[in-house]
Amino acid sequence: MSAHLMLAANAVRWLAGRKVIVDGVSVSVEPGQTLGLIGPNGSGKSSLIRLLAGLRAPAEGDVMLDRRKISGFGRRELARRVAVVEQHSMTEANVTVLDVVKLGRTPHRSALSPWTSADDEIVENTLRRVGLTDRREQFWHTLSGGERQRVQLARALAQSPSVLILDEPTNHLDIQHQIDILRLVEDLSVTTVVAIHDLNLAARFCDRIAVLSEGKLVTCGPPAEILTEKMIADVFGVEAHVSTSAHHGRLHIQFLM
Amino acid sequence: MTSSRIRPWAAGTAGVLLVLAALLVAMTAGVAIGEMTIPMKTTVAAVTNRLGLTEIAVPRIQEAVIWDYRLSRSLVAAFCGAGLALSGAILQSLLRNPLAEPYVLGISAGASTGAVSVMLLGFGAGAISLSAGAFAGALLAFAFVVMLASGRQTADRTILAGVAASQLFNALTSYIVSTSANAEQARSVMFWLLGSFAGVRWPDVALSASVVSIGLVVCIWHSRALDAFTFGEDAARSLGIAVQRVRVVLLLVTALMTATMVSMVGAIGFVGLVIPHAARFIVGPGHMRLLPACALVGALFMVVADIVSRIIIAPQVLPIGVVTALVGVPFFSVILYRARRVA
Structure with missing residues (x-):
């Protein structure tokens, strides 16, 4: 795997038709670190993810890789x-995990060019890493949602990337599989950007967190500085109690309902 | 879970060799069978004579029938089947829709309109051939579909645009036929619209062979890219595929193959839809194997369909489109049924 790379967006702007979806956002991830993107639905997380991955070209501003x-x-x-892992991947094709x-x-x-033994080795390694070695012959359409995300993660790792970008990879998964996926990502040494819904999971797994609202960057920094009761009330419109967990020493956010 | 571990295409390579052998047998049969009864020995001798391999005395008329009529017809049938199946496979993978094929996307309908315009309205005042008319019609329909589906191009939009194109061009064809054809002409147009290999000669063989060969090479060259489309366009793009370029190149190749076939033998449905599914069942979804398999199975299917069309109500000939649908639909039902059981 090549050296870790730094990824940064400099004042990127993106429009869908005339509607501004991403409005002058600047964020950066240091090599080997994990940046979490949080924000309400429609705040521009997925669009920013696409810009960072180079899948869309910004109307203004630049995305810089190294x-x-x-x-x-x-x-x-x-x-x-x-490499990119999407929210959920769908196909009609009768493909296997392998x-x-x-x-x-x-x-x-x-x-x-022919398939080489080096390719084989990389594929085997990634399958082992996500714990799917003995299911390689299984068909995609027989897998559960959590297994499918693990397969997509393995596919992304087989790209031997320096930067991994994930768009809400744990959406639609039960809590065990959410933690499963994020643990796998945490153990990787690559630079990571992950859009994430659950604030507690964001606090637990990210080195830094960027908060988006209506296409604009609200704030960005370490979880302990960012995830305040005031920010949660302002951006998400929810009253919350933020404390340090006695169990893992990380932030714990409780919503007051 | 056990059934999900079975790979039905484990013996795929053997299957392909089997299809290749079957194709040779079918083509020999296709050449031997016909209105004029010619012994098998004479059939083979006539072909090897012309190839300069032998010098066996054969009645000249028999040799002419074999070489100029039946062999050319059989070859065109094979290339047509290969081209249509290949087009179907490409469209299905590119648009990620199991229902996509030239017929469904209105490309065949556009070609028919073009041909009928030349035939009945006298477009081009004799300077434009029927084939050229069909080709122009196919490209027009294709442009129509691309234009309607442009902007944010998604698989569903393209299919919907194709449905609109089919409706429009079929309506235009019917309008032209009912307003300007006499009963005699209408009958011959309808016959042509359903597909017929009658009247194809060696120049048609050369054209169909070169178009299909070029098409096959271009498609196989893009087989990795087609694999990368498994999870959609963004997924392909993130795997390093130049999505726009691949789309344009492959859609143009598909249009070219379809237009060539329709201009030669009429609009033959169902081959592009059924054959790729059958081929996938034999060799799996990987395009490096799927595309050659499609070409082979499509060729075999069409040669056999042509034989059936000639013997079922001999001495008359059924339109080939009727045969492909009658054979294709039950076959397709079986595939659907088995696929449901596997899933």
């Missing part, structure tokens, strides 16, 4: 450095 403009990278060049994970090697191979 101090180089992301638009200057070739598609394959970028895919060898940045087929999907092998897709991760796509950017490392030219149009007709």
